Amino acid sequence: MSDIALPASLRVFERGWLSSNNILLVDEERTALVDTGYATHAEQTVALVQHALAGRALDTIVNTHLHSDHCGGNARLQTQWRSETLIPAASEHAVRAWDEARLTFGATGQTCERFTFTDTLAPGMRLKLGGIDWDVIGAPGHDPDSLMLYASEPRVLISADALWEHGFGVIFPELEGGSGFAEQQAVLDAIARLDVATVIPGHGAPFSDVGAALERAYSRLAWLRADPSRNAKNALKVLIVFKLLEVRAMRFAALEAMLADAAILHAAAQQLAPQSAWPTLLRELAGELAKSGALVLREDGIEAPAHAA
Incomplete structure (x- = not known):
């Protein structure tokens, strides 16, 4: 990971592209992991978290969205620690029924072991992780149900696949006749209005030059919209x-x-x-x-x- 200053209570496990990054947040009251990687890396995810927690249990799992590379470790982590799990509210019914078509695992040729959840997150909510207050922000475009987490102090954005240092995730809704380009534009506009010093993306190293990343993302989005x-x-x-x-x-x-x-x-x-x-x-x-x-x-x-x- 690059030399980016992050709060002491926050640690990023930068993973390869098969798994999303995992963000571990620890304070005196609770331990939490944001996004859990792909199913085939689940044992490695458990080992990484276990080593970092040094004997503490993992209390909470938070999923920014339910693509298989972001939630594929949920089931294994739940077995290891019986962690409470927070998922996007818009995905609640699909997970409760385990609707694989709605969850897109089979539709993308991927796998995800069935997991449960204990509560949901929706835009406008706030939660405390790692002793930091995080605002939940909607991030449709790449995925209609996707969320970001933003902390005004210390000016950190967990952007998932809405913004990477060099782009963003595939705009999946547009593949099946839905709308995604306009939503991605709105998400980039929302990020541009935030006071962000550091972005922790779903893939790749955390970065601080948010303005340059946004310029690249706007340019790429315009290129995609010109020819779907x-x-x-x-x-x-x-x-x-x-x-x-x-x-x-x-x-x-x-x-x-x-x-x-x-x-x-x-x-x-x-x-x-x-x-x-x-x-x-x-x-x-x-x-x-x-x-x-x-x-x-x-x-x-x-x-x-x-x-x-």
Whole structure:
């Protein structure tokens, strides 16, 4: 992690792109973890938290949103410590019914072990974590139910996937005919109005040059809105690389099957080509990803590069 000054009660576990960052907040009364990573990293998440807490229990889990890379460790952490769990209020019914279609796990070709929750969070609420008062702010765009946490003192924003140092998360609602670009614009505008010294993103290191990050995010959003197929193409690339980080290697036949079965992948591919052309589309995307170093291209499939975590 970069040398960013953070409150002593707050610690960031910067994870690889398969898992979101985890933010541990500890005070005399309560310990809490914001976002829990992906399911295949759950044991590692438990070990990281266990070591940091040095014998204390994890009292509270807070999820900014319920994409699998942000809540995939919930179940394992709940088993270890019986932690109370706070989720976005808009996701309450989907979790209670364990509606996997609404929760998008299967729709993105990902997995998440079933977990429970004890309470919900909604925009306008306030909670105390790590001895710090945090305002809950709605952050639709990347995900309709997503939330951010903002502390006016010490001017820290936990932005999840609404703002990274170099962009933001895929605008998923736009893939299935919903609205997401306008919502992402509004979230960036809301961040711009806040007095923020440090952003802790869902992926990547915490950063302090918020103005530059916002400029890059506004520029990227305008580029995506000018041609929505760019968002679809980006989504396919991101989800293919994500899956590859989990399984390490895939044949093109398995990729084609994933596109057919996973609703969000299917919708993104349909924006780019008719289904008969998907084999060609996949090879083109794989070629572009190979050139960027995100994967290794083989004759019959793809592999994760040796350095990928």
